[in-house]
Amino acid sequence: xxxxxxxxxxxxxxxxxxxxxxxxxxxxxxxxxxxFPTQGRESFLGALxxxxxxxxxxxxxxxxxxxxxxxxxxxPTVAIAGMLNSGKTSLVAxxxxxxxxxxxxxxxGNHEGTHRFVxxxxxxxxxxxxxxxxxxxxxxxxxxxxxxxxxxxPSEAHRQYNNATKSLAAASVPLIATDPGLDRSGIxxxxxxxxxxxxxxxxxxxxxxxxxxxxxxxxxxSFVVVASPEQSRDATLSELLRISSEKMPGVPRLLAINxxxxxxxxxVQVYEAFLPLIQRHNISTLYAAYDFEVESCRPxxxxxxxxxxxxxxxxxxxxxxxxxxSTDPENNPPxxxxxxxxxxxxxxxxxxxxxxxxxQHALESGLRSVVWDDGYRLIKEDTKKLQEKCTIxxxxxxxxxxxxxxxxxxxxxxxxxxxxxxxxxxxQLSESFAATAPWYARWNxxxxxxxxxxxxxxxxxxxxxxxxAQMHSAAERIKNEFKDGKVxxxxxxARLKNAIQTHSAIAPWDQTAxxxxxxxxxxxxxxxRDDFTSLDPRRLDAACREMWSQLGTMEKVKAxxxxxxxxLATVGGVLMVPIDFGTTVIAxxxxxxLFAAAGLTALAAHWAGRKGMETVGQQAARQQLSDFHxxxxxxxxxxxxxxxxxxxxxxxxxxxxxxxxxxxxxxxPPIPSFHLQSGYEAELRQVLPPPD
Ligand SMILES: Nc1nc2c(ncn2[C@@H]2O[C@H](COP(=O)(O)OP(=O)(O)OP(=O)(O)O)[C@@H](O)[C@H]2O)c(=O)[nH]1
Ligand SMILES: [Mg+2]
Numbered sequence: 001x002x003x004x005x006x007x008x009x010x011x012x013x014x015x016x017x018x019x020x021x022x023x024x025x026x027x028x029x030x031x032x033x034x035x036f037p038t039q040g041r042e043s044f045l046g047a048l049x050x051x052x053x054x055x056x057x058x059x060x061x062x063x064x065x066x067x068x069x070x071x072x073x074x075x076p077t078v079a080i081a082g083m084l085n086s087g088k089t090s091l092v093a094x095x096x097x098x099x100x101x102x103x104x105x106x107x108x109g110n111h112e113g114t115h116r117f118v119x120x121x122x123x124x125x126x127x128x129x130x131x132x133x134x135x136x137x138x139x140x141x142x143x144x145x146x147x148x149x150x151x152x153x154p155s156e157a158h159r160q161y162n163n164a165t166k167s168l169a170a171a172s173v174p175l176i177a178t179d180p181g182l183d184r185s186g187i188x189x190x191x192x193x194x195x196x197x198x199x200x201x202x203x204x205x206x207x208x209x210x211x212x213x214x215x216x217x218x219x220x221x222s223f224v225v226v227a228s229p230e231q232s233r234d235a236t237l238s239e240l241l242r243i244s245s246e247k248m249p250g251v252p253r254l255l256a257i258n259x260x261x262x263x264x265x266x267x268v269q270v271y272e273a274f275l276p277l278i279q280r281h282n283i284s285t286l287y288a289a290y291d292f293e294v295e296s297c298r299p300x301x302x303x304x305x306x307x308x309x310x311x312x313x314x315x316x317x318x319x320x321x322x323x324x325x326s327t328d329p330e331n332n333p334p335x336x337x338x339x340x341x342x343x344x345x346x347x348x349x350x351x352x353x354x355x356x357x358x359x360q361h362a363l364e365s366g367l368r369s370v371v372w373d374d375g376y377r378l379i380k381e382d383t384k385k386l387q388e389k390c391t392i393x394x395x396x397x398x399x400x401x402x403x404x405x406x407x408x409x410x411x412x413x414x415x416x417x418x419x420x421x422x423x424x425x426x427x428q429l430s431e432s433f434a435a436t437a438p439w440y441a442r443w444n445x446x447x448x449x450x451x452x453x454x455x456x457x458x459x460x461x462x463x464x465x466x467x468x469a470q471m472h473s474a475a476e477r478i479k480n481e482f483k484d485g486k487v488x489x490x491x492x493x494a495r496l497k498n499a500i501q502t503h504s505a506i507a508p509w510d511q512t513a514x515x516x517x518x519x520x521x522x523x524x525x526x527x528x529r530d531d532f533t534s535l536d537p538r539r540l541d542a543a544c545r546e547m548w549s550q551l552g553t554m555e556k557v558k559a560x561x562x563x564x565x566x567x568l569a570t571v572g573g574v575l576m577v578p579i580d581f582g583t584t585v586i587a588x589x590x591x592x593x594l595f596a597a598a599g600l601t602a603l604a605a606h607w608a609g610r611k612g613m614e615t616v617g618q619q620a621a622r623q624q625l626s627d628f629h630x631x632x633x634x635x636x637x638x639x640x641x642x643x644x645x646x647x648x649x650x651x652x653x654x655x656x657x658x659x660x661x662x663x664x665x666x667x668x669p670p671i672p673s674f675h676l677q678s679g680y681e682a683e684l685r686q687v688l689p690p691p692d
Pocket of ligand 1: 083084085087088090091106108114192194258259260289290293294319
């Protein structure tokens with residue numbers, strides 16, 4: 001390639017536009033899969049917006065900055081230095097728009113001299129104010145002084161250019177200007193004051209200027225030195241080139257000879273005159289511009305090319321047209337000079353500057369850190385936290401449910417589970433009791449044959465169960481024992497709320513939340529309506545038959561009600577509990593508890609102790625507990641446990657069957673539940689490696 005300057009390979013940098021889709025994907029490539037309250041997926045940025053909008057904004061802004069930098073980074077910055085009045089600012093002006101040119105200060109008088117460094121940047125760099133200020137700040141860091149903006153008003157800009165206030169401090173403060181002309185040419189230019197002539201008029205010493213030039217080396221991809229043809233043996237020019245190679249090591253140097261007069265020199269003669277300097281200072285290209293004011297120079301000046309300057313030159317404001325000089329005279333007439341040999345084409349052939357690379361690098365690591373260390377870490381932590389929240393909530397709801405469904409043993413463990421004494425269960429019990437009862441047990445009870453034919457509601461059923469006043473009063477007693485809490489567990493809204501609050505010391509919801517009452521009420525209502533658990537009919541009959549045979553030997557028929565009448569009165573009593581309450585309540589009791597309430601204590605002990613008999617009730621009770629817990633989870637906005645619940649009953653771990661009860665909407669604000677998609681991390685790693 002010409003000049004031996006190489007652009008950095010594209011593609012080895014991190015690209016925001018390939019990263020952003022992966023951060024916004026809420027479909028196949030989403031990092032999070034939502035399991036609750038609705039199935040779905042959440043994008044990286046969507047998750048951050050939910051968890052911490054400030055982090056989401058930080059990721060977006062880091063990405064935007066990187067994207068912006070990637071757009072501007074390939075713009076090289078060229079330092080234009082050279083001899084006093086050689087036309088440095090004029091050369092800069094060839095790249096600018098007409099408005100920009102007006103802001104430059106050009107001329108031979110001292111009041112027209114450049115006495116401050118002026119950094120001209122493409123106008124579009126200002127398109128993003130946030131990024132632009134960041135870049136200006138970074139330039140300030142590099143140069144060691146916060147830059148000042150060049151005024152848009154030409155006369156004010158000229159005063160700044162010229163350091164008209166003659167302030168020593170201002171002399172070391174660089175000026176920054178933007179111009180649309182540079183958008184087109186794709187270059188940034190550093191217009192330098194002359195750094196060799198002596199300090200004059202308090203305009204800053206040459207040392208001060210050299211110091212600043214040295215620091216700006218990181219900004220610059222190349223260094224153009226402007227001189228006039230007669231300066232080929234000038235010690236000052238040689239000194240300038242030496243300083244530049246010392247201050248800007250590794251930055252290519254180009255020599256631009258301005259105001260060449262045709263009468264004195266052809267391009268090849270210019271080349272020969274400067275050859276010693278070119279060789280000594282390792283100059284990569286020699287440019288020349290013929291004096292635009294001299295008529296005889298016209299044939300040497302390429303004028304018909306589109307891109308002789310960034311913006312057409314207006315009459316009366318001529319500018320030098322620099323072209324690279326060939327050692328072959330045949331190649332120097334304007335007719336054979338292509339656009340690529342003009343100095344305005346230089347930007348396309350330059351490498352990016354060290355500053356842009358460092359800037360880009362800093363932005364890249366900023367993005368990597370905010371995406372991985374802040375964003376992804378937060379997403380993982382939050383997902384885990386939500387899962388923990390959910391686990392705690394489920395534990396709390398299970399403990400609350402056990403308040404009603406577990407019978408405690410002395411020492412605090414669970415002895416056995418209670419059944420929800422739903423109408424369905426109670427009908428099954430009464431039917432089986434009646435169907436399996438031997439003749440002596442049903443003595444005086446006429447219900448046997450009619451029970452199965454009761455299809456009405458609980459009220460009719462109760463009337464059928466309790467044909468006599470005696471049975472009725474026995475049922476009343478049982479009912480009251482339930483109400484007083486002497487038998488079984490009675491779940492009311494208030495009691496459920498109380499139980500939940502007792503167990504929710506670390507539960508993730510606000511104890512005083514307004515929805516808690518409604519959630520408790522709804523849970524009871526739904527469970528009462530949706531619980532269709534039944535006892536295994538064959539096992540139940542077998543257990544009842546065994547019960548009767550035991551009863552024959554154990555339980556003496558007492559005066560008053562027969563055993564069957566007593567059992568049916570008990571069932572009737574339990575059935576009357578909700579009717580009596582007027583609101584939804586749930587009565588729970590184990591079958592043994594029912595026997596005990598009926599006064600059949602020996603039978604109760606026997607039932608509780610016999611494996612076959614007990615399992616009939618326990619099997620259904622485990623299902624009911626699992627379902628009640630599920631309903632609590634649903635109403636409290638907690639995802640049901642994907643793994644089966646297990647509890648310890650009499651020191652033995654018992655796994656509950658999965659819930660079968662219908663799933664309905666939550667009353668509480670749901671605690672969402674997510675899991676990480678396995679391939680996401682690797683995919684993100686590919687487009688954006690994590691910080692080292
Ligand atoms: N005749 C003629 N004048 C030129 C040419 N190029 C630049 N000039 C004039 O030379 C004068 C100095 O040009 P500047 O661009 O201000 O030079 P400079 O190197 O920036 O000057 P300082 O910043 O003061 O060192 C201006 O009046 C320009 O118009 C040229 O090719 N021919
Ligand atoms: Mg100047």
